[in-house]
Amino acid sequence: MSRRVTLNLGFQGNTQDVMVVIPDDEPTPWQWGDRLSVVGKPTPRIDGPLKATGAAHYTYDIELPGMLYGAILRSPWPHARIRDIDLSAAKNLAGVRAALALDDREIRFAGQEVAAVAAISSDIAADALKLIKVDYETLPFVVDMDAAAKDSAPSVFGSRSNIGRTKNSSVGDVPKGLEIAASTIEATYTTPVQTHVCLETHGAVASFSPAGDQLTVWCSTQGIFSVRDDLAVYFSLPPDSVRVVCEYLGGGFGSKFGASPEMVVASRLAKATGVPVKVMLPRADEHRSTGNRPNSEQKVKMGVDRDGKLTAIDLVTRGSGGIGGGAGSAGPFGSVYRCANIRVQETGIYTNAGPSSPMRAPGWPQGCFALELAMDEMARKAGIDRLEFRRRNSDNPVRAAEYEIGARAFGWSEKNEAAKSSGPIKRGVGVASAEWHAVGVSGPEAQVIAHRDGSVEVRVGTQDIGTGTRTVLAIVAAEELGLPVDRVKSEIGDTRFLFSVPSGGSLSAPSNSPAVRQAAAHLKDKLFRIAAPILGADPRDLEAADQMIRVRASTSRAISFTDVCKRIPGDSLSAQGERVPNYGGFRSDQAGCQFAEVEVDTETGIVRVKHVVAVHDAGRIVDPMTARSQVNGGILMGIGFALFEDRRMDPQLGIMVNPTMDDYKLLGALDVPQIDVTFFEVANGVTNTGVMGLGEVSHVASTAAIACAVYDAIGVPVRSLPMTPDRVLAALGHA
């Protein structure tokens, strides 16, 4: 059964009534102007004290009685065939309990798993790896994308070409669009391979029941249910015989979906030894083998007419995700700016390097970098103000409003027109547009439980990658039940709870919060039925607010939430909620923009980011405090991508030469600029909470804004990332 409701949706100065059809038992979606008491108030994350005192238990911290330490031997060769593996010496080392050869005899990248051991200490496990003798037949390899694309290149996958299938998409007529343009540009932009560098490396603790028919795995994952399903298939167990637990997770960024090799290895070693086995990867393995953001080489053509309207956007991009795919960057080209003629062509090239995996807004930071720097090159050539150029080519009213807010907060007009210093330090400013579509998906179910002592518990089979999921879910339940947040506890990270989706694609808050709200609403109805006879009212006339259950029309007729809970006949009262499909609502995309100011030392080539202003739409913000943390993080990861990060492969040896946290350059405290974040509230009416994810949209435009600011500072574009001093000097002609 469903019902129609009319919602007032939109944003400040631009609201409209929109009719949506929702299930009968779905709470009426929050709309524009709804005053909420807990949602939207800064709330410190509820698991903060555990994290700040070291009491939060990550996979890496789990120690079980009799547990063994596993370690994985990896191929030093980028391409080889394994003729033989001799485990005898490793097996005979005192303290070693199991050694096994892994199934794959074809090695396609340096760092691929070859064999594994389990021992009574991590040091002995490491010693044992050195005793494994592997007879490799080494094969020709290629790690450089250009070299791999040549006909004569060694083939990564045997007879298959290294050049993957090209994805084409186009609207209009690009050659014609370029022909009619008053002005055109053409340039090539490159971005490096970036690794995720999760501080907690990939890993798992696995434990089989004595009969071998029940598997429990504690693991560092963004998707407990996808790990469960993968392991169930691998070990031929029913899914409900596999339990996956992830209470705390030390970063994922897209690299921790599904059962990864170390989870399978830990489980196999546990099965072989009959005791729990822990496998946590060393740092170098994390860099080489657990995923990366593919590089890109993006050839862009752009045309503009006399009115500053885009007439053509053309992108031909190649990238390599090593032995993996996913090397595209076209997303922003077809989506952020309006243009009648757009063509994008994406091709992945296979190389003998570690497999790619999704990374924070896959394809978008690299695409946005090329698109936005091209926009600036185009604007300069056509003699148009850069911000005005973007305004003219965007038809999104949310972004238009955000440009104004951001420009004001940043001081765009003054800074953009300021004369350049005659000294060696040049200041520059840039602006870039962000976009994402984080409205979430249906699938999750939630349980909300009221206990007789008046406390409330939320249970969802989701996981917290650091975004504050526990806190967000507790806030939503507290809002619905009229309670302060400290009355609500969130239990997540266990496949014994109801199903939820992986925490990636900015899905968690928008997918889980509506299920929790619906569950809390159902629980509230049950509590109303207890309270109604006491208040002498119809349950439908009651409301929950200020820790009371009361008659809506006569709020002094009230009973405390706690007193109602005391009358729960059993120990607790629970209700479930379901995340129903998105309704439609106002709009389901999300816009954002970021402004950056940099200083470039034209003598040393060093770039320093001084100030970033970010304006983002995330629907309804549940907790501005944790939301700001996410946006800060998206920006700072973007600065790292702009200036520092670069996975380097040795073309002669075929190995990653910087698989450490000092040689792989990361942003540090001294590189952090002033950051100002503004949330632009949009009542989207897409779900009952209207919440959208922030993890990705906050990262999409950061690198691009910095690249545009560097161009503004020195007058020449630096078209290759990272913008290291040598590249900046080369762009200036000082190399």
Added chain:
Amino acid sequence: MNDPKPGKPHAISRRSFIKGAGAVAAAAGLVRVGTASADEKTLPPGVVEKLGPEATAIELNINGQPATLEIEPRVTLLRALREHLGLTGTKLVCDRGACGACTVHLDGKPVTSCMVLAIDARGHQVTTIEGLGTPSNMHPVQAAFVETDAQQCGFCTPGMVMSVAAALEKNPSATTDEIKHATAGNTCRCGTYPHVFAAALKAAQPGRATNATKDV
């Protein structure tokens, strides 16, 4: 297989195997073997201490409590804390002193415990994140981290807290710039730094509003 026993914490006592150490050292002339004595200063000039490679009993002072454990001399302070003493709040991340996640205090000074051998921590006061405060009784720096949301995934947080606490111990009115330098060796992949600076300033002088706290 004949297993060596992995080191586990013992009751506080000297192990009997050290009883002959002096005689061995005398026989060897310049090498003193297998001592659990922490104080290198008592060694005669030119005498080199030799421990291991097998597991050796050593005594450490962790969070104000003595602890005896039997470990191979190659075991780092970090691994000793985590794998032998069950103090898992201190994290292993880079394993080469580059990221600060394993920061503990050695006599009040921040050190990366992955770069310190446990045997070299003998005779020093080791303070870990667990020794600073507990969830129900947080150190002011820990409380400030919670109040300003100076954490996301939380894996860098213990090390970050230890660096900030040491900096504020040294200079209770540290500036943002000084805090940036104090945490320059701590990597946060989630990018929580702005809130870390805010937390440090809050812990330094509660109530002080600054630029860095503006967005909290």
